[in-house]
Amino acid sequence: MRARMGGSARTRLAALVVLAVVAVPLVVVAASGGGGESKPGSKPTPRATGLRVERGTSSDLTIYVKPAVNVPARAAGRRQVVLECVDSDGDAVMAQDEAWPFAQTDGGLYEPHAHMVLDPLSITAVERCLLRGTEPLLEAPVP
Numbered sequence: 101m102r103a104r105m106g107g108s109a110r111t112r113l114a115a116l117v118v119l120a121v122v123a124v125p126l127v128v129v130a131a132s133g134g135g136g137e138s139k140p141g142s143k144p145t146p147r148a149t150g151l152r153v154e155r156g157t158s159s160d161l162t163i164y165v166k167p168a169v170n171v172p173a174r175a176a177g178r179r180q181v182v183l184e185c186v187d188s189d190g191d192a193v194m195a196q197d198e199a200w201p202f203a204q205t206d207g208g209l210y211e212p213h214a215h216m217v218l219d220p221l222s223i224t225a226v227e228r229c230l231l232r233g234t235e236p237l238l239e240a241p242v243p
Contacts, residue, residue: 152240161216165202175231185229
């Protein structure tokens, strides 16, 4: 048995389909925190930028840069950047100059990287690391 739809019923159905197609992605964006804007008083979430941080020993961080962004142009041709690791308030825990682009790859075994050694108390305060002097800024959370 096949039901027949009148013209206005088809129009309503088409409108509902369009609404569903548009609404679902908007709900997903809203549920995930929106379009990148922060609520007042909240910390901005670092975006994936080509930087990755790994904890090593109790006092060592290894900061990796994807080869695609490890290029002189990312630092406007400068030969040095500042590797800075900050706490939850954005205050520097440790900063050090690094040659740019990163060259250490452990004989080609790993992506270009640098090491930062901190005392065990300071390393627990580090929330994210960034490379000052890169544009756009390379930054990553510390796991």
